[in-house]
Amino acid sequence: xxxxxxxxxxxxxxxxxxxxxxxxxxxxxxxxxxxxxxxxxxxxxxxxxxxxxxxxxxxxxxxxxxxxxxxxxxxxxxxxxxxxxxxxxxxxxxxxxxxxxxxxxxxxxxxxxxxxxxxxxxxxxxxxxxxxxxxxxxxxxxxxxxxxxxxxxxxxxxxxxxxxxxxxx
Numbered sequence: 571x572x573x574x575x576x577x578x579x580x581x582x583x584x585x586x587x588x589x590x591x592x593x594x595x596x597x598x599x600x601x602x603x604x605x606x607x608x609x610x611x612x613x614x615x616x617x618x619x620x621x622x623x624x625x626x627x628x629x630x631x632x633x634x635x636x637x638x639x640x641x642x643x644x645x646x647x648x649x650x651x652x653x654x655x656x657x658x659x660x661x662x663x664x665x666x667x668x669x670x671x672x673x674x675x676x677x678x679x680x681x682x683x684x685x686x687x688x689x690x691x692x693x694x695x696x697x698x699x700x701x702x703x704x705x706x707x708x709x710x711x712x713x714x715x716x717x718x719x720x721x722x723x724x725x726x727x728x729x730x731x732x733x734x735x736x737x738x739x
Contacts, residue, residue, distance in 0.1 A: 578615035582607055636737055643733045651695055651728050659696040662714060671716035672701060675723045677731060679707050684738035691730050698726065 585607040586599065593600040599607075662668050679685045685707045689700040697714035704710075711726055723731045 573619040574615045577619045578611045581614040581618075582611035585610060639733075639737045643737060647729055647733050648691055648694075651691075651730060654728075655696045655698070659714060662697070668714055669716050670712065670714055671719075672710055672712050673716055673719065673721050673726065674708055674710050675721065675726055676706075676708050677723060679731075679734065679739065681739055682707075684734050685709070687738060688727065688731060688734045691734070692727050695727070 589599060589603050589607065591598075592603050677685060677688060679688065685703060689703060689709055692698045692709065692711055693700045699712040700709055701712050702710040713721075713726060717725065
């Protein structure tokens, strides 16, 4: 029941964020929007309460320290990595110095949630795209500027891996 309630609350909060301002006054919701949001959130709570990595996510959700670290991660290292990658991709497009390829990095992450968070962070960073994940949580990444065939994780994703380890594991 606890998993359902947490999933329901998170889905409902997400729905409210998406539909903000649909009511008669600014930043409020219409009654029918709230009713529909509750119905959708109940449905999502029933379906998604038993996700494969729900226990890992539940450990993340119940820890305020992890939420705070996640917020610092998004506003600090991840934002900086995105800005740096944008400049790098712009430079490579202008100069034509592109050496694309697919590389394998061993993350050492033990959880699926940590691997998913790192893979999404890498994919959201310009110039990189996570193509595949194997059973050992190794990531295969298409990289715009391959310098060597077996790079260290820090060469591809900077300090994002260490932050994901702090937050999730």
